[in-house]
Amino acid sequence: MSPTEPTGGSAAPGTLAAFLQLARVKFLFQSMMVTGFGVTLAVHASGGFSLSWYLLTLGFAWSTHLMTHFCNEYFDLEADRANPSPTSWTGGSRTLVDGLLSPTVSLASAFVTLFAGFALTAAMPTPATRLLAVALMALAWFYTAPPLRLNYHALGEVTCAGVLYGMGPVLAALLQSGSLSPLLLWCTAHVCVLQVLRCLIMNLADIEGDRLVGKHTLASALGPRSLTRLYAVGQGVLYAGVLVLAAAGELPLVVAVAQLACAPAGLHVLHALRTGAMVERRRADNVTFWASMQLPLTTCGTMVALLADLSLRDSPAPAPWVAIAVGTTVVFAWWLTRTALAARRGPVADARPGRPAPVEGQAERA
Template sequence: MMVTGFGVTLAVHTGGAFSLPWYLLTLGFAWSTHLMTHFCNEYFDLEADRANPSPTSWTGGSRTLVDGLLSPTVSLASAFVALFVGIALTAAMPTLPTRLLAVALMALAWFYTAPPLRLNYRALGEVTCATVLYGMGPLLAALLQPGGLSALLLWCTAVVCVLQVLRCLIMNFADMEGDRLVGKNTLAAALGPVRVARLYACGQGVLYAGVLALAAAGELPFLVAVAQLACAPAGLHVLRGLLNGAMAEPRKADGVTFWASMQLPLTTCGTMIALLVDLALRGTPAPTPWIVIAVGTTVVFAGWLTRTALVSRRPTAADGTRTRPAEPAPVEGQAERA
C-alpha cells in the first residue's frame, strides 16, 4: 500500500489530479506481484532456509516449508497463480510503456531467486530488490496517474532505493551463515561483516547528505526533507548494533533487522504526508479521495507498526525463538521474512 501510495502521491503533487480506478489496478498489481515474489522465494530458497541456523523474525524465510506445514509445491503453485493475476492486470494497463515496465518488474521479481538467473545468489539481489520494489513500483504507480513523472519523483525514489539496498544488506547479513553453506553468494556474503558495516555507514551518511543538498538546492520541499531526515535515527540504531556485534545474538539481531526494515516504510509514510501538507500550504490541496486513502494507509501502517513492536518485545528463548503468550493471540505477521 505504501509503495503504491508513494508513487501516486508524487504524481498528485506534480499534476494535482487522482484516478481511483488506476490506483486500485496498481495496488492489485503490487499485491499480486509481491505475493508472487514471497511464494517464489519460499520455494527456491528452501535449501538456504533449511541451512540457516539462526533465522530472525524478519529473515530466513517464513519457516512454513522448513517446518513441513505445507508442501513446497504449494508455494510454487501459489507463485504461479499470483503471476497469472499480475499478467492479467498488466494486460489492462493503458499504454505500452506501463505494460513493458510491469513485465520487467515481474521478471526481475521472479528471477530474484528463481533459476536460471537467481539474482540474489549472484550478489545482485540487494540492488534488484531495491529497483523492483522502491524504484519501478512507485514509477509505475505514477505513470498510471494523470500527474505523471517529475524530478521530485526521481529524487524521492532514489532516496528510498538507496535505503532498500542498505536494508537488504542487513537482511542478507542475518542469513549469511546459512547462505554460505549452500553457495548462496549474496552481496552481504561477498563483502563480509566488516565491509557490510562500513558500506551501511557510508550509505546512510551519503544518503542524508544528499537529502540536505537537495533541500538546499530547492529540489526537495522543506517538509519532505524534514520528514526524511527524521527517520535517520533508525539507521543510526542499526549501525550501532552492527558495530556492537548485535548480529551475533539472536535477540539483538531481531531488533537490528526490525529497525533496518522499518526505516523504509517510516520514510515512505513521512514523505507522503509531507507532500500532502506541502500541497495544502501552497493552497492547492490534493483531491479529497486521495487524502483519505493516503491518511488511511498511514493509519494502517501505524497500527501495524505498534502491534509488531509489541510482539517484538516478547521474551525469547536461548535460541532466539520468540515465545508465545499463554492466551491465544493473532499469528505474527511475517511476510517480510522471505
C-alpha cells in the same frame, strides 16, 4: 535431501494458518506504502487522482509481492534449511522447512499470483506501463528462480531495491499521471538506496546458511565488517543529499524534514551492527526490524509531507486521495506500534525439533 521434499513438522500441514505464514502477509505493508508513495508523488506533480488506477496498481503490487514470497520460499528452501539462526524477518517463513506445507503449494501459488499479475498488466493503458510491469515481474521472479537466480550472484540486493522501491513507485505514478517529475526521481532514488542498505542487513542475518549452500549474496561477498562500513557511508551520503537538495530549494522543506526524521532508525541499526548485535537472536530480530521499518517510515513520512506541502501552497490534494493516504498511514502506524511492542518482548524460544538455539559467537562480529 532434495529441495522439493518436505521435512517433518510438529503441526498438521495444509492449514489456512500455515498458508498465511507462507505468504508472509506482514510484508505487504511495504508494497502498500510504495504504491501510496508513487501515487502521492504523481498527485503532488499533477493535482489529479484516479481511484480505479490506484486500485489496479495496489492489486498488481500485492499480487507481485506475494508471487515473490512464494517463489522465494520454494527456490530458497535449501538455504532456509541450512540457516541456523533465522529471525522474524529473515530466513523465510519456515513453513516449508518445518513441513507444514508441501513445497509444491508454494510453487503453485507463485504461478497463480504470476498469472494474476499478467491479467492486471493487460489492463494497463500504455505500452510503457505494460512493459514496465512485465520487467518488474520478471526481475521479481528471477530474484531466486533459475536460471538467473539474481540473489545467488550478488545482484539480489540491487534487484530487490530496483523492483520494489524503484519500478514500483514509477509504475504507480505513470498510471496516475503518465509522467515523471524531478521530485519523484529524487524520492525514488532515496528509498532505493535505503532498500539496498536494508537488503544487506537482511542477507547478513542469513549469511551462515547462505554460505553453506553456495548462495553468493552481496552481503556474503562483503562480509560483516565491510558491510557495516558500506551501511554507514550509504546512510551518511543519503541524508547529506537531503540537506543539500533542501538548501538548494529542490526539495520542499517539509519533505526534507520528514525524510531526516527517519535517520535515527538507520543510526540505531548502525550502532547495533558495531556492537555485534547479529550474533544474538533477540538483538538480530531488533536490527532486522528497524532496518525494515526505515523504508515504510520514509515512504509514509514523505507521503504525508507531500500532502502537507500541497496544502501549504493552497492547492490541496483531491479529497479521496487524502482520505486513502491518511487511512493508510493510520493503519501502518497501528501495525508498527503493535509490531514494535512485540519485538521489544523478544522472540519466543523455539522448541521445534531440529531448530538449534542461537549461541553467542555463531556469526562473525561486525
